[in-house]
Amino acid sequence: MQKSSSSSYLGPGGLDLTQTFFKPILNTAPPSPTKRHTKISVIGVGNVGMAIAQTILTQDLADEIALVDAKADKLRGEMLDLQHAAAFLPRTKIIASVDYSVTVGSDLCIITAGARQLPGESRLNLLQRNVALFTSIVPPLAKYSPDTILMIVSNPVDILTYVAWKLSRFPSNRVIGSGTNLDSSRFRFLIADHLDVNAQDVQAYIVGEHGDSSVALWSSISVGGVPVLSFLEKQQISYEKETLENIHKDVVNGAYEVISLKGYTSWAIGYSVANLARSILRDQRKIHPVSVLAKGFYGIDGGDVFFSLPAQLGRSGILGVTNIHLTDEEAQRLKDSAKTLIEMQSQLGL
């Protein structure tokens, strides 16, 4: 049986079989002009890109997903494998190409392409390799989808978000790094595990660099609406600062541990980015710790640095940054995290 370019099957003699199986209802009203067609492009179909794509599919977040990768065979294989799950998933058109024209008209472009860490290697060590790739990825995305929102996932995510902002020339509200949304989920899991509660009832943020200099905002943690540290202090319940430091260390070491065990991280970042995509495309106006242009917030003034702050996300991208009270120690750690990133950025000459 021959397949036409429009995907309808032509039987013997060129008979269009879709006409045999379906008797079309004529004179129907056209689709409502207010119904939006949502398109997401995922660049890089490695472990991370595919975990994101499959989570987006299962959560019914897009009408169309376009996949792009430099490896044509791997790309077609991943596209077919996802298409073959059509009978079990919400209806989503899945297309793929090594040519960026496939991304045209995307609402959201998620970049996961690039080198990943070897066991023990830091995220910042990937910088030179992945900056070079971004010069061939970001300009065509901006060309084919000038109104899109860019979501950067490749590491080091904060500096690459800055690079994507520069290369795209987009306003900063439309260039977002997945940042510490993932670290904060790890943090909430560990606190929930420690207190034997549900992680969704734990409100807790890791901010700053997605990486070794990240900052845990202990002073603002609440569980079920109860501010944890001030509650413990009022009840005169002693807690060890070391216990808190160890939980943060476990957050920072979390990715290193997973990478040393299975070679890469994928499932948690898949859920994290799908969670961000939902807030953006469904205009949820939820607060997420994501990588944003931080200049002017929380006393950060040393340069154009992107790192994670609790930001409100909606259909136009970043809507604002929340003003959480920080202790002097937390504010200083945040400034140190910014300094680390600005020093790395200054070597790029962008």
Ligand SMILES: NC(=O)C1=CN([C@@H]2O[C@H](COP(=O)(O)OP(=O)(O)OC[C@H]3O[C@@H](n4cnc5c(N)ncnc54)[C@H](O)[C@@H]3O)[C@@H](O)[C@H]2O)C=CC1
């Ligand atoms: N921000 C975060 O929280 C996280 C970030 N990551 C980062 O995501 C990135 C991807 O990780 P994995 O998927 O595990 O790596 P991977 O090696 O499995 O996949 C990378 C993919 O990028 C493709 N690629 C390379 N150059 C390309 C180009 N110029 N154009 C298009 N595609 C290209 C490769 O062909 C490959 O399919 C890494 O930088 C990793 O560090 C990973 C986990 C979490």
Ligand SMILES: CC(=O)C(=O)O
């Ligand atoms: C690899 C990475 O950045 C993570 O899993 O946090």
